[in-house]
Amino acid sequence: MSGVEVKVEGLSKSFGRANIWSDVSLTLPPGEVSVLLGPSGTGKSVFLKTLIGLLKPEKGSIVIHDTDLVRCNESRLYDIRKLFGVLFQDGALFGSMNLYDNIAFPLREHTKKSETEIRDIVAEKMDMVGLKGDESKLPGEISGGMRKRAGLARALVLDPEIILFDEPDSGLDPVRTAYLNQLIIDLNAQTDSTFLIVTHDINTAQTVPDNIGMLYRKHLAMFGPREVLLTSEDPVVSQFLNGRRQGPIGMSEEKDTAQAEREMAEIDELSGLPPIKPQIEATKGLPERKAVARRQQRVRDMLHTLPPAAQEAIRRSQQEVADAQPRETVVGAAPYGRPGGEAPTEVLPRVGAPNRFDQPR
Structure with missing residues (x-):
C-alpha cells in the first residue's frame, strides 16, 4: 500500500442558494499527512464528502490517477472510491455486529476473499490499531476511543x-487524543498512504501533519507545509493555530471590522513568532516516515520566499530537531522490537547539520 496524489482545482460547492465554499485548489502530496482546519460551519466535512464523490460540486475538478472524479462515469467513480478508506466521527460501526464482523464487512462486500484470508487480514488490522483480543465485543460494550480505532481498522x-x-478526536479526552495522534503517525509510517484529517484540535494541527490547510469565509485561506503555516503572519491562520481570541474570527466566524482591527493592534505589540512545536515521530522500531524528507525538501525550496521572521523561526526549529538527534543511529531494527534475525547495521551521521536551510544552494 502506498499513497497517491490528490489534485483539487477550482472546486465550488453550494446547497441551493447557500454557497459553502468556492474556488478551492490544493494538492494532497502522496504519502503525506495533511490536516484541514477551519471554524465550525465552514464546510470541512462537506469537502471530505465531495472528495470521495458522495457530493457533486458545481465547478472544479478532483483528479486521482489521471481520473477526474467530477466528470467520470459511475463505474469509474465506484472503482476510484475503492482507493479510499474513511474514519467517520463516531466510527459508524454496525451496533448489532461484533468488532470482527464490522471490520470484515468491506472485505465481504467488495472482494471475493475466503473467510480464511479475511480472518488473517482482520487480525492484522486489529493488531495495528491495538484491538487484538477484542474481536467478539460489540460497539456498545467498548469506549469511544476503541470505537474510533475499530473504525480505523x-x-x-x-x-x-x-x-x-x-x-477523529471528536469526543475524546486529551490522553486518548494523544494516543490516536501517535497511532495516525505510526500507520502512515507503515503504509505510506495519503492521509487527510479534518479536526478542530489545535495540538493535533500543530504536531501531527506534514501539511495544513484552512477554510475560512467560503474560501481556502492557505494550504502548505506545516512549517509555513505555523509561522504564517496571515491573521486568520495565526489566530486559529494559536487559539487566540484576538483576530478576524469571532463566535459567528466573522467579527466587526473595527473590533478585529483593535484586537490585531494588541497582537502587533507582541514581538516574534511562537516556537514551532516538534512533529510527532513514528514509534521507535517502525519504518522511517518517507513523508518527512519530502516535505522538508519542499520547505527548503520555498524558504527564500518567506518573510524573514518565518525563515528564522523555521531554521531555529530545524536546528533544534537536529541537535536532539543522536549522533549515531543503527538501521535495521525489527518493527515493534520483535526479533527479526540478524539485521544489517549501518552507522549514520547526525541528521540535520549538512541540510540546514541556510546552506548555499
Missing part, C-alpha cells in the same frame, strides 16, 4: 491509498 482492510479522517 475497518478503513484499513482494503489497503487504501487515501485515508480520510473526519474529526
Whole structure:
C-alpha cells in the first residue's frame, strides 16, 4: 500500500442558494499527512464528502490517477472510491455486529476473499490499531476511543491509498487524543498512504501533519507545509493555530471590522513568532516516515520566499530537531522490537547539520 496524489482545482460547492465554499485548489502530496482546519460551519466535512464523490460540486475538478472524479462515469467513480478508506466521527460501526464482523464487512462486500484470508487480514488490522483480543465485543460494550480505532481498522482492510479522517478526536479526552495522534503517525509510517484529517484540535494541527490547510469565509485561506503555516503572519491562520481570541474570527466566524482591527493592534505589540512545536515521530522500531524528507525538501525550496521572521523561526526549529538527534543511529531494527534475525547495521551521521536551510544552494 502506498499513497497517491490528490489534485483539487477550482472546486465550488453550494446547497441551493447557500454557497459553502468556492474556488478551492490544493494538492494532497502522496504519502503525506495533511490536516484541514477551519471554524465550525465552514464546510470541512462537506469537502471530505465531495472528495470521495458522495457530493457533486458545481465547478472544479478532483483528479486521482489521471481520473477526474467530477466528470467520470459511475463505474469509474465506484472503482476510484475503492482507493479510499474513511474514519467517520463516531466510527459508524454496525451496533448489532461484533468488532470482527464490522471490520470484515468491506472485505465481504467488495472482494471475493475466503473467510480464511479475511480472518488473517482482520487480525492484522486489529493488531495495528491495538484491538487484538477484542474481536467478539460489540460497539456498545467498548469506549469511544476503541470505537474510533475499530473504525480505523475497518478503513484499513482494503489497503487504501487515501485515508480520510473526519474529526477523529471528536469526543475524546486529551490522553486518548494523544494516543490516536501517535497511532495516525505510526500507520502512515507503515503504509505510506495519503492521509487527510479534518479536526478542530489545535495540538493535533500543530504536531501531527506534514501539511495544513484552512477554510475560512467560503474560501481556502492557505494550504502548505506545516512549517509555513505555523509561522504564517496571515491573521486568520495565526489566530486559529494559536487559539487566540484576538483576530478576524469571532463566535459567528466573522467579527466587526473595527473590533478585529483593535484586537490585531494588541497582537502587533507582541514581538516574534511562537516556537514551532516538534512533529510527532513514528514509534521507535517502525519504518522511517518517507513523508518527512519530502516535505522538508519542499520547505527548503520555498524558504527564500518567506518573510524573514518565518525563515528564522523555521531554521531555529530545524536546528533544534537536529541537535536532539543522536549522533549515531543503527538501521535495521525489527518493527515493534520483535526479533527479526540478524539485521544489517549501518552507522549514520547526525541528521540535520549538512541540510540546514541556510546552506548555499
